[in-house]
Amino acid sequence: MDGLSVKIGSLILKNPVMVASGTFGYGEEYAQLIDLNELGAIITKSITVKPRLGNPQPRLWETQGGLLNSIGLQNVGLATFIDEKLPYLQKYDTRVIVSIAGESVSEYCQLAQALKKETFDALEVNISCPNVQHTKKGLFAQDKDLSYEIIRKAVRFSHKPVIAKLTPNITDISIIAKACEKAGAEAIAVVNTFNAMAVDLKTKKPVFKNIVAGLCGPAIKPQALYKVYEVKKAVKIPVIGMGGIMNLNDALEFIITGASAIAVGVGNFVDPKIPLNIINGLRHYLKDNKLAQVKHLIGSMTN
Amino acid sequence: MRRPLSIHLVKGSHLEIIYKVVGRGTEKLAQVKVQEKIDVIGPLGHGYALTAGKTILVGGGTGIASLAFLAATLKNKYNQVPIVLIGARNKDELLCSEAFEKIGCTVKVATDDGSQGFHGLVTELFREMAAIFSTHPNMVYACGPLPMLRELVRLCRHFRIPCEVSLEEHMGCGVGACMGCVVKGTKGEYLRVCKDGPVFNANEVVL
Ligand SMILES: Cc1cc2nc3c(=O)[nH]c(=O)nc-3n(C[C@H](O)[C@H](O)[C@H](O)COP(=O)(O)OP(=O)(O)OC[C@H]3O[C@@H](n4cnc5c(N)ncnc54)[C@H](O)[C@@H]3O)c2cc1C
Ligand SMILES: Cc1cc2nc3c(=O)[nH]c(=O)nc-3n(C[C@H](O)[C@H](O)[C@H](O)COP(=O)(O)O)c2cc1C
Ligand code: FES
Numbered sequence: 001m002d003g004l005s006v007k008i009g010s011l012i013l014k015n016p017v018m019v020a021s022g023t024f025g026y027g028e029e030y031a032q033l034i035d036l037n038e039l040g041a042i043i044t045k046s047i048t049v050k051p052r053l054g055n056p057q058p059r060l061w062e063t064q065g066g067l068l069n070s071i072g073l074q075n076v077g078l079a080t081f082i083d084e085k086l087p088y089l090q091k092y093d094t095r096v097i098v099s100i101a102g103e104s105v106s107e108y109c110q111l112a113q114a115l116k117k118e119t120f121d122a123l124e125v126n127i128s129c130p131n132v133q134h135t136k137k138g139l140f141a142q143d144k145d146l147s148y149e150i151i152r153k154a155v156r157f158s159h160k161p162v163i164a165k166l167t168p169n170i171t172d173i174s175i176i177a178k179a180c181e182k183a184g185a186e187a188i189a190v191v192n193t194f195n196a197m198a199v200d201l202k203t204k205k206p207v208f209k210n211i212v213a214g215l216c217g218p219a220i221k222p223q224a225l226y227k228v229y230e231v232k233k234a235v236k237i238p239v240i241g242m243g244g245i246m247n248l249n250d251a252l253e254f255i256i257t258g259a260s261a262i263a264v265g266v267g268n269f270v271d272p273k274i275p276l277n278i279i280n281g282l283r284h285y286l287k288d289n290k291l292a293q294v295k296h297l298i299g300s301m302t303n
Numbered sequence: 304m305r306r307p308l309s310i311h312l313v314k315g316s317h318l319e320i321i322y323k324v325v326g327r328g329t330e331k332l333a334q335v336k337v338q339e340k341i342d343v344i345g346p347l348g349h350g351y352a353l354t355a356g357k358t359i360l361v362g363g364g365t366g367i368a369s370l371a372f373l374a375a376t377l378k379n380k381y382n383q384v385p386i387v388l389i390g391a392r393n394k395d396e397l398l399c400s401e402a403f404e405k406i407g408c409t410v411k412v413a414t415d416d417g418s419q420g421f422h423g424l425v426t427e428l429f430r431e432m433a434a435i436f437s438t439h440p441n442m443v444y445a446c447g448p449l450p451m452l453r454e455l456v457r458l459c460r461h462f463r464i465p466c467e468v469s470l471e472e473h474m475g476c477g478v479g480a481c482m483g484c485v486v487k488g489t490k491g492e493y494l495r496v497c498k499d500g501p502v503f504n505a506n507e508v509v510l
Contacts, residue, residue: 025480029498033344033478045480054493060475060483062304067475074482074493269304269476271342 003286003293004279006040006260008238009161009186011122013040013095013261016294017251017279020242020265021046021099021124021165022071026085027092033272038279040261041095044085046126048100049107051077055131061198061207066219066244067266068196070208072131073101078114086118096120097163100154101129108150112158123160125151125185128167128192130214141167141192144179151183163240165189168220168227174234181235189240189263191227194220217266218244225257232258232299246274248281258299306332307474307497309369309446310346312402321368321398347477351467351502353377354442358385360408361455363425363447367391367398369469370446374406384408385444388432390425390451394418426454433462440464444502449510456505466505472496486510 004015018041024030027042036042054074061068076085081098089096098120102108112123127140127150140146147164155162164180166173168191177188193214198207207213224243232239241259245251246267254262267274282294291297306328311319324333335341351373358377360370367389378384384406390413391397397419403410412420413428421428425447439462445455446469459466475483479498487509488494494508 023476023481025476025478029476029478029480045482053491054482054485057485058473059485060473060481062473067304069475069481069483071482074485266304266475269481272344272478 002283003291004040004282005293006295006298008122008163008240008260011095011161011186015040015279015282016255016259016261017275017282018043018097018240018261018263019268019275020263021126023265023268026076026081027089027096028085030268030272034276037093038276039094040279041097041121042089042092043097043124043263044081044089044099045075046073046099046101046129047075047078047081047111048073049078049102049110051075051080056209058207061213063196063198063215063217064219066215066217067269068198068208068213068215069193070131070210070213072210073129078111082114082118086120090119095122097122097124099124099126099165101126101132102150103132105146105150105153109153109157112154112156116157116159121161122163122186123154123158124163124165124189125154126165126192127151128165130167130169130193130195130212131210139167139169141165141176142170144175147176148179148183151180151185155184161186163187163189165192166227166231167192168223168243169195172230173227174230177231177234181237185237187238187240187260188231188235189242190231190259191220191224191243194223216243218246220244221250225253228254228259229257245278246270248278248285251278251282252285252297255294255297256299256301258301260295260298304328304475305344305477307347307471307477307501309469310372311368311399312371312375321365323365344477348497348499348501351444351469352442352504353380355381356383356441357438358383359429359440359443360385360387361389361425361429361443361445361447361451362387362399363390363451364396365398366446366448366469370444371399371402371406373444374403374408378406386440387411388413388425388428390414390428390447392416424451424454426451426458429455430458433458433464436462442467445469453510456510459505467502468505468508468510469502470496470500470508
């Protein structure tokens with residue numbers, strides 16, 4: 001053993017490095033570029049009950065140290081995912097985490113139930129996508145009662161470890177994190193993208209048709225880190241940290257703050273080798289600092 | 304983030320690219336020194352479907368660059384060179400005509416200001432030629448700005464000539480994972496320029 005193994009609830013990962021939902025497709029897209037077997041886990045693109053077309057162009061806009069996206073959850077839908085995408089991922093020696101997104105509580109139930117008999121390791125419940133309509137008031141993950149209800153049902157129907165993925169677009173994220181913990185989530189993924197926008201100076205129009213888009217990348221890292229800190233303080237279950245992680249030092253910051261595992265998102269676009277570089281980096285870090293286990297680093301921040 | 308660029312020509316173990324500095328990414332690339340190493344992923348996506356017999360290449364702006372490799376490949380494979388139509392705003396912005404001539408292609412030029420060749424748009428030049436073709440080409444391959452491609456596709460439909468277009472979109476992953484680079488397909492679905500394209504049959508996409 002190389003000391004990299006971590007536990008996320010009942011799930012054991014060979015290392016704490018994952019790839020974030022929506023930035024890694026269904027895995028196959030990256031298989032020619034990196035060895036998927038090396039990854040701690042792959043989180044798939046969020047799946048919806050029916051295939052989704054997604055939003056009109058433009059969908060991406062690069063900003064200073066960040067990327068705005070308004071994909072609108074384009075995905076192949078539940079049936080094709082089960083028939084074509086999941087079998088491919090099952091061939092690899094890595095943990096497969098399936099991300100689901102519904103437009104209503106009952107769609108989350110439908111998704112969890114349909115996936116119950118399939119072989120994969122955990123369910124990430126995305127209640128925080130900013131690019132599709134959730135409720136009239138906002139995102140599911142901005143409402144503690146709805147968050148509780150969705151996570152509770154996902155746990156009951158899926159019989160898999162459930163990870164709740166939260167939005168940073170909220171005054172007090174700890175309230176939602178606690179609701180998800182109470183509902184039976186085994187871990188909390190922190191965070192999805194920040195609400196943001198851009199204006200096209202040539203046309204004086206907002207760049208995105210929906211006006212709002214999701215900001216990710218190094219630009220959000222310090223804010224994402226603080227959300228991890230807040231959630232870690234509020235719950236006992238493990239936290240999966242993400243937001244602008246591009247290298248070993250970024251990953252260490254999240255782990256030391258309290259993340260039991262981390263995910264690389266837009267970093268995969270910049271360089272698909274970033275997750276593997278972080279894994280190797282962690283190995284060397286343990287050796288150089290005479291540490292036996294990466295898990296001893298989790299939440300080791302002192303103040 | 305990375306920037307998508309086409310292969311202009313392959314010479315032995317060298318790849319040539321031609322690009323225009325338009326923003327931060329291309330500016331940075333222009334500052335790279337000789338012998339400096341850069342990280343490249345590719346080739347990605349799929350290219351033109353090669354067709355024997357008479358073919359026409361239509362290029363505008365930096366889109367012209369990618370057609371040279373196609374011309375060379377067609378010549379190598381079928382021993383037949385395409386007719387090349389290239390357009391630019393003026394003669395100073397005209398790209399690659401020597402590269403095509405070196406391959407042995409007949410090159411016809413259109414400039415918006417008439418400073419070289421046909422005075423007008425490359426699509427107008429194409430329309431005039433298409434009206435008097437003795438034999439229709441088996442394929443028109445095109446790469447250039449969207450208005451050019453739109454008009455060309457319209458003309459090809461009118462003259463019943465098959466047509467392939469190479470499209471551009473801003474990209475995230477480049478490998479088909481993020482769904483950032485899509486164009487509308489004729490069946491209503493969104494297709495990925497990086498993976499399903501960048502070259503599409505004109506019948507597959509709504510421009
Ligand atoms: C398959 C393919 C092949 C290509 N081949 C070539 C080639 O051979 N040679 C060549 O010169 N170019 C080529 N291009 C175009 C090239 O990729 C772009 O010019 C380049 O990415 C610009 O990068 P930049 O950082 O310099 O400019 P940027 O800073 O990205 O911006 C350039 C312009 O685009 C606008 N813009 C930025 N983001 C978006 C967005 N998301 N949507 C719409 N507009 C936006 C900006 O406002 C600005 O006006 C190709 C593109 C594709 C898709
Ligand atoms: C193009 C794109 C698509 C995304 N799609 C999803 C998605 O389908 N589901 C989800 O939970 N998060 C999605 N995300 C959010 C990421 O998983 C991640 O939470 C966020 O980007 C922050 O991490 P990063 O800064 O490392 O990218 C997407 C992000 C990007 C850039
Ligand atoms: S750039 Fe990501 S799908 Fe094309």
